Amino acid sequence: MKYTALSLFPDIIDAFMRHSIMAKAIERGLVAYQSVNIRDFAFDRHKVCDDAPYGGGAGMLMLPEPVGRALEYVGVKNRFESRPLSGGRDGDEETVVAPAVASAVKKRVVYLTPSGRSFTQAVAHGLAAEQELVLLCGRYEGMDQRIIDAYVDDEISVGDYVLSSGEVAALVVIDATYRLVEQVISPLSLEEESFGRGLLEYPQWTRPEKYGTLKAPDILLSGHHENIRRWRLRKQVEKTLAFRPDLIKKGLEEHRFDAETRKIIDDIAEMQRGEDERN
Numbered sequence: 001m002k003y004t005a006l007s008l009f010p011d012i013i014d015a016f017m018r019h020s021i022m023a024k025a026i027e028r029g030l031v032a033y034q035s036v037n038i039r040d041f042a043f044d045r046h047k048v049c050d051d052a053p054y055g056g057g058a059g060m061l062m063l064p065e066p067v068g069r070a071l072e073y074v075g076v077k078n079r080f081e082s083r084p085l086s087g088g089r090d091g092d093e094e095t096v097v098a099p100a101v102a103s104a105v106k107k108r109v110v111y112l113t114p115s116g117r118s119f120t121q122a123v124a125h126g127l128a129a130e131q132e133l134v135l136l137c138g139r140y141e142g143m144d145q146r147i148i149d150a151y152v153d154d155e156i157s158v159g160d161y162v163l164s165s166g167e168v169a170a171l172v173v174i175d176a177t178y179r180l181v182e183q184v185i186s187p188l189s190l191e192e193e194s195f196g197r198g199l200l201e202y203p204q205w206t207r208p209e210k211y212g213t214l215k216a217p218d219i220l221l222s223g224h225h226e227n228i229r230r231w232r233l234r235k236q237v238e239k240t241l242a243f244r245p246d247l248i249k250k251g252l253e254e255h256r257f258d259a260e261t262r263k264i265i266d267d268i269a270e271m272q273r274g275e276d277e278r279n
């Protein structure tokens, strides 16, 4: 998997790429990374990359030319033009643009925006299967629509809130996808984690057995693997019912749960009904 990040602040992403498991994945050749500073592709001597939106409204938009030129530099083609739009505007200073990189690799251009489709574990799996993700990070109030129309394949939101920087959203996408790339982490760890089976993860404890007055649950110290497995599954269901009842509803509708999980859900619902009747 190759990640190419286009940003006005590539340092934010570069710092993450130098750390821990990611650095190892890059060293092992499982992940490749390139960052490009969009400002290097500004066409005027002041390196301006934003302007006010036509029709009025708050904030500034990213100019199409620097973004388009940065995309062409990394080998992304404009859907509507047969030749790269590499020049400056009439009357402006011309800067030399590096030639577009010729490549046979299929690139998926993802624009990070709060107006995109929701990013989920399923979307992460889909993106992790791509050969190259070109992550376009917005700043200001957003991007000129012609860039999206001409170059972007996918618009993704990492949540129903507005970030001041697309870089943080790009990092969410990078972090959630690179760990799904084959050999980056063990398949067993992936299988056990939240969302993998439509339930949140069970709570966990480690040494020491006693932390102040709090003790780790006896069952986890019992060494009885089958009891521990059953207990953990019940904890998963309880936690998911408390924090994400929507996941339980969806899992039941889509027949994602096995008989054991359904029985636990029924038992808890039954207990809840009993308690409601007593109150």
Ligand code: ADE
Pocket (backbone or CB within 6 Å): 112, 113, 114, 138, 156, 157, 158, 159, 160, 161, 162, 163, 164, 165, 166, 169
């Ligand atoms: N840029 C700003 N907010 C965002 C969000 N929620 N998701 C993706 N990109 C963003």
